[in-house]
Amino acid sequence: MAAAPPFARVLVANRGEIAIRVIRACRELGIAPIAVHSDADVDALHVRAADHSERIGPPPAGESYLSIEAILDAARRSGAEAIHPGYGFLSENAAFAAAVEAAGLVFIGPPASALEALGNKLAARRSAASAGVPIVPGTTVALEEDTSAVAEIGLPVMLKAAAGGGGRGMRRVDRLEDVAEAMTAAGREAAAAFGDGTIYVERLVSPARHVEVQLLGDRHGGLAVLGERDCSVQRRHQKLVEESPSPAIDDGARQALFESARRVAGTVDFHNAATVEFLVDEERNHYFLEMNTRLQVEHGVTELVTGLDLVAWQIRVAAGERLPPEVLEAPRKGHAIEVRIYAEDPYDGFRPTSGRVTAWRMPEGPGVRVDSGMEADTDLRTEYDPLLAKLMVHADDRAAAVARLRRALDETLIGGLQTDAGFLRWLVDEPSFVDGDYDTGFIDRVWGSGPAPSAEERAMVAAAAVAARTSLETAPARSAARATESAWGRLARREGLRR
Amino acid sequence: MTDLEVRIDDEIATPGDWRLEWDDRDHGIARVVGDGGAVPVLVEGSGSEWFVTLRGRRIPVSVRTWRERLMAEAERAATVHSGPVAVKATLPGLVVAVLVAVGDEVEEGAPLLTIEAMKMQNEVRAPRAGRVIEVSVASGVAVATGAALLRLD
Numbered sequence: 001m002a003a004a005p006p007f008a009r010v011l012v013a014n015r016g017e018i019a020i021r022v023i024r025a026c027r028e029l030g031i032a033p034i035a036v037h038s039d040a041d042v043d044a045l046h047v048r049a050a051d052h053s054e055r056i057g058p059p060p061a062g063e064s065y066l067s068i069e070a071i072l073d074a075a076r077r078s079g080a081e082a083i084h085p086g087y088g089f090l091s092e093n094a095a096f097a098a099a100v101e102a103a104g105l106v107f108i109g110p111p112a113s114a115l116e117a118l119g120n121k122l123a124a125r126r127s128a129a130s131a132g133v134p135i136v137p138g139t140t141v142a143l144e145e146d147t148s149a150v151a152e153i154g155l156p157v158m159l160k161a162a163a164g165g166g167g168r169g170m171r172r173v174d175r176l177e178d179v180a181e182a183m184t185a186a187g188r189e190a191a192a193a194f195g196d197g198t199i200y201v202e203r204l205v206s207p208a209r210h211v212e213v214q215l216l217g218d219r220h221g222g223l224a225v226l227g228e229r230d231c232s233v234q235r236r237h238q239k240l241v242e243e244s245p246s247p248a249i250d251d252g253a254r255q256a257l258f259e260s261a262r263r264v265a266g267t268v269d270f271h272n273a274a275t276v277e278f279l280v281d282e283e284r285n286h287y288f289l290e291m292n293t294r295l296q297v298e299h300g301v302t303e304l305v306t307g308l309d310l311v312a313w314q315i316r317v318a319a320g321e322r323l324p325p326e327v328l329e330a331p332r333k334g335h336a337i338e339v340r341i342y343a344e345d346p347y348d349g350f351r352p353t354s355g356r357v358t359a360w361r362m363p364e365g366p367g368v369r370v371d372s373g374m375e376a377d378t379d380l381r382t383e384y385d386p387l388l389a390k391l392m393v394h395a396d397d398r399a400a401a402v403a404r405l406r407r408a409l410d411e412t413l414i415g416g417l418q419t420d421a422g423f424l425r426w427l428v429d430e431p432s433f434v435d436g437d438y439d440t441g442f443i444d445r446v447w448g449s450g451p452a453p454s455a456e457e458r459a460m461v462a463a464a465a466v467a468a469r470t471s472l473e474t475a476p477a478r479s480a481a482r483a484t485e486s487a488w489g490r491l492a493r494r495e496g497l498r499r
Numbered sequence: 500m501t502d503l504e505v506r507i508d509d510e511i512a513t514p515g516d517w518r519l520e521w522d523d524r525d526h527g528i529a530r531v532v533g534d535g536g537a538v539p540v541l542v543e544g545s546g547s548e549w550f551v552t553l554r555g556r557r558i559p560v561s562v563r564t565w566r567e568r569l570m571a572e573a574e575r576a577a578t579v580h581s582g583p584v585a586v587k588a589t590l591p592g593l594v595v596a597v598l599v600a601v602g603d604e605v606e607e608g609a610p611l612l613t614i615e616a617m618k619m620q621n622e623v624r625a626p627r628a629g630r631v632i633e634v635s636v637a638s639g640v641a642v643a644t645g646a647a648l649l650r651l652d
Contacts, residue, residue, distance in 0.1 A: 423555070457553055
């Protein structure tokens with residue numbers, strides 16, 4: 001560890017679990033973390049975790065967390081030397097990265113030029129192909145009114161937005177006569193989401209695994225390839241589960257994937273953290289999808305298998321440090337799995353849920369990590385991302401990691417709203433997942449809208465509800481006494497039990 | 500408590516030999532204990548409406564006394580035929596399509612409009628058959644949870 005902190009103060013331009021994650025890294029490096037908050041987040045956990053927080057505007061993200069001006073003002077007011085954007089919001093916004101540098105501050109992420117070059121997925125596809133990286137068969141130019149290219153590629157195809165990401169502007173098309181309509185719809189969705197309705201076509205790779213490679217680079221040409229993550233359990237083209245190593249590839253395929261990731265990074269002036277995403281087909285051929293020039297939601301999976309703190313390294317390379325051999329050649333150990341706990345109803349098409357989180361109990365113990373920005377008695381903010389927590393486990397091998405995940409999910413209790421925890425708990429018992437045999441169509445094909453509760457589960461639920469009703473009605477005095485017991489009293493009792 | 504009727508998904512459920520042991524009653528955290536072991540649960544609710552979260556799934560349960568069952572029956576009978584029904588937004592988002600107009604006759608379950616929320620297009624469907632007598636929103640309008648969307652007669 002360097003003797004002097006890389007920066008005195010860093011502004012964390014995000015909210016929720018990722019803001020807390022970055023704040024923790026700052027603290028460990030001896031950096032004073034500065035949070036930002038909209039009016040909706042005055043009392044949020046990430047605000048309380050920082051030394052100080054700057055107000056950046058009203059609740060809508062467009063007027064606060066997405067406002068370049070508001071974030072730069074906050075940085076100036078607080079005297080921050082650098083800005084960490086987290087993921088989402090402004091993290092891949094080239095104009096923001098450029099504005100941060102123009103203001104004399106350090107942007108903790110890849111250079112603005114890399115964000116610009118890789119932000120356009122169609123342009124990135126062309127660069128990857130010219131660097132000798134396999135891309136999904138399809139067009140390398142925008143799809144226009146003449147849709148004859150689709151027939152040449154062969155159906156089914158995926159229509160994708162050039163400016164896209166996160167599943168937006170994406171459409172699967174199975175029949176030629178549906179191309180025109182799907183193109184209009186995808187273009188409209190992309191234009192609304194990204195201000196650019198450009199669409200391109202890729203052949204549908206199915207069944208496919210979604211496997212991505214973590215990169216970390218310094219400003220002196222040092223580039224670490226930190227293994228892969230398999231993110232094939234998805235709904236709406238968005239990830240729910242990520243694991244490393246991927247159970248789908250062997251060492252040969254892995255090395256080929258790493259080589260392709262290096263080549264894609266070589267098409268731009270790259271440093272800091274990024275992820276190169278690929279599809280892998282049944283023959284273990286891989287095809288470049290896109291490169292995300294930011295910290296990923298699922299970076300913790302890589303941290304568990306490498307033992308590295310990726311966020312700390314982002315900050316250190318941004319300050320000009322070189323990556324040492326321990327990072328460049330970091331060995332990977334054991335198996336890690338992350339599941340994302342979302343405010344979504346998996347029994348109703350993973351539809352968003354809302355309300356107040358009334359109870360919040362997260363798992364603990366060996367090999368378990370929880371990154372979260374939630375606590376009990378908190379209203380879920382519907383303005384922002386519905387991610388409640390990331391539950392990660394690490395163990396010697398995949399079977400032990402799955403067993404640990406099952407145990408951790410059993411310890412998890414969330415009250416007040418439906419989450420996808422029921423799906424995740426089902427998943428760890430599902431034979432094809434346990435065998436590592438799944439692809440991106442897994443949820444649609446195997447889960448559907450989930451199984452009905454078993455007879456035993458119905459009996460347990462019935463017993464719990466009847467007992468709760470009768471015990472609350474027959475013992476109101478005791479219940480009231482418990483409710484008014486002071487926090488000190490509860491703490492004293494817990495301490496007493498611990499001895 | 501033999502007069503309590505338990506229903507899950509509108510079907511009678513029987514508790515069997517399971518019993519409940521509280522862990523943190525203030526937050527509804529408990530365990531269901533039986534011969535096979537103990538399973539953590541979360542219990543929320545009051546009166547006849549409860550939610551039990553078991554193995555990650557939050558399951559609505561009704562626990563009703565004989566008197567509550569009679570009342571519910573009477574209420575159901577009274578609402579079989581009622582006046583206009585307001586269709587409200589069940590989640591916040593952006594109205595991206597209005598699929599019906601005033602005067603349209605719709606079947607129960609017919610799509611009425613589309614709301615985009617959290618990167619998803621959500622169809623709002625007719626709660627019952629009827630005629631559209633008022634449309635309060637247009638495409639491009641942002642709505643909050645509970646916002647009136649349209650009315651059916």
